[in-house]
Amino acid sequence: MLPPIAVLSLLGVALLLVAASIKRIPEGHVYTLRRLGRPARTLTSGTHVVLPLVERVAHKISLSGHALQLDERVALNDGGAPTALRGKVYWQVLEPDRADAVIERADELIRARTLNALREAENPAAEDGRARNARLKQALNAALRERGVLVTRVDVDLAA
Known part of the structure; x- marks a missing residue:
């Protein structure tokens, strides 16, 4: 059995990964993602799930003038x-x-x-x-x- 501090640490790391995987894109913006250094996908406005440590936001593009x-x-x-x-x-x-x-x-x-x-x-x-x-x-x-x-x-x- 794991000690309580180890369980709490694992739970904290899991919560941080979940929080890092949720991206909220504001209206009028688009985010482009890179997956392991290569273009992956484009996220439009709204809430999206990304793969933390694998995907990262490359550009935050404003669609306004x-x-x-x-x-x-x-x-x-x-x-x-x-x-x-x-x-x-x-x-x-x-x-x-x-x-x-x-x-x-x-x-x-x-x-x-x-x-x-x-x-x-x-x-x-x-x-x-x-x-x-x-x-x-x-x-x-x-x-x-x-x-x-x-x-x-x-x-x-x-x-x-």
Whole structure:
């Protein structure tokens, strides 16, 4: 027979494992799980049971909108003078399974794609602001849709 302290210790460890296996996902969020370092599954809002010590939460992804603030000087043409780029790019995650691979660097990815799309235009500073923002939004969505990310609005200004 086990001593009472050992029984209490085993019971305490069992209760800790049960408590660690229950995950409550808030509304508007998705958690991605890794099982032994590999992608396992995606948990939507609600209460879920996970395997403690085997599965771990890799990313907590918010499905509500995000905003990327742009405030930098960029050279849009080869050898051209730097132009001030200010504004915001609003985006959200539509497909968490696809976005899981890029969610940690999503802001960097969107910033780089925005600069590339600006440089593709002949003279982006002379372009109408609304037309430029619509073109940027379309270019960003074409590049990011396969990653599970949708750009909902682009509001950027260029100034010399």
